[in-house]
Amino acid sequence: MGTYGKRRANKHGQRDEGYRGTIEGLDIEWGRNTFWAPEIYWHEGTYHMYVSYIRGVPDRWGHQADMLHYTSSNLIKWTFQSKLKISDTNIIDACIYQMPDGMFRMWFKESNHTYAAESSDLYEWKRIGPVIEGRWHEGPNVFRFEGFYWMIVDEWRGQGVYRSNDLLHWERNGLILDQPGSREDDGTNGLHADVVVQGEHAYIFYFTHPERTNGNEESTYGTRRSSIQAAELEVVGGVLICNRDKPFDLKLLPE
Template sequence: MNSKKVTAPLFRDPIYDGAADPTVIWNHVEKEWWMVYMNRRATSRRMDVSWVHGTDLGIATSKEGNQWLYCGIIEDLDIEKGRNTFWAPEIIYHEGIYHMYVSYIKGVPDSWSGHKRHILHYTSDNLWNWIYQSTLSLSSGYVIDAAVHKLPNGKWRMWYKDEQNHSHTYAADSDDLYHWESVGPVIIGFPHEGANVFFWQEQYWLIIDEWSGQGVYQSKDCVNWQRNSKILDKDGIRKDDQGVGLHADVLVVNDKAYIFYFTHPDRAKGYGKDSYLSKRSSIQVAELEIENGILTCHRDKNLILHLS
């Protein structure tokens, strides 16, 4: 078994220094781990939010999970001309095909509101080359942050943020990963984003980004959810691990669960919101544990990754 002590930060994008919203998956063709992430342009000097738009999906690769190499971006995803925006990829592997569900905004807006958001579906056999399948019809025209997992009944479920409906988590179901039907709200009562669902220790877990840490829910059937805990809500002491953990992805390997998340480590240091130091971000990883039925994450622990 390969095992290496993890350094912090795990990864920083060497082009724009704005790596965020990571998803981690094994590439069966290249025989290595791939991290696909939203490549926000932290080095932009514009004093608005255009730096979080016009974003590509970055690629970092690793043989063992400890050291990651930037390998460029996923190309040829555009469904219309011009420079457009891709956010928050979700990638799953099923029966020899990779399915990616990615948030999409036309153009490069300089404000948050007023711009429709959609989730696009692509397929690939190697993670490099993608074929556009469809723009999903969901509960509104303002949806982002897809997460996909199979239900116990064999159907697939997608959880996503519906910004038109109070920024709550909504869901849609599919028999084949291509055709989706909305089934309504799942987590309500307060705005949030970035749902991620995984099966571990004989139950399902759902985490959401509350912008003050990751809210944790648990379920036996992947449909009815009960609040369990909150994690990554306090500063870490590792390099670049300051601030709350944002938009995370959980990878379960060899009965261990690792959470990949991003931080804005300099935001608490008093820099202006339009400064490069306030914008830059780092990817981190930590191990999840269950203590007396409560899901926890001690982000300051030295970590040995076992990704083989």
């Protein structure tokens, strides 16, 4: 894990560059515009990307954000499909999961809470409404692990955890990544996480702002610097837990 993100020499002795440029086909109009929080979902040979789109390059949140849908066969060249008509306000942080009955559900952030929409084909979506309210949060992510469905949301003080048996009704299950870790750059809250489940193991990927200590510091390079971290999740007595200091082997295998 310590070598991730570094440049390495290939078999010809040349340096491999990690950054390859901007993917093709995103522009839907002229100008320099920005894309936020993409969710990519593979289904029956096609990749579907749902990404929030903002005109211009804002330096703060509050501009109109629309959810756009693209498709691709190779993750490089994308074709615009539509702007989803599921909200009249700012929406971001889409998460897709297929329901037991075959329908697809999307959870997303609207008005600092989690809302949902559903679709039978990943193209036409119908708004459902609020799912998780209460404390403000963002970044819902849903996964199945150890016999339950789980949703994590970023509460900016750690990840709020919810548990479900049917993906419809959610109950609060606790808070993880709220206590600082001891690894390098891991001494603050874990932010905006995602989870990869591999067999009997579940790995959570999150980021920290390692030089933020009070949460309201002046915006500088140091306080904006981010560090990507990973840890393993466990379920103990029906509760999702994460010991971010516990050593683990990260084994990501093709499905």
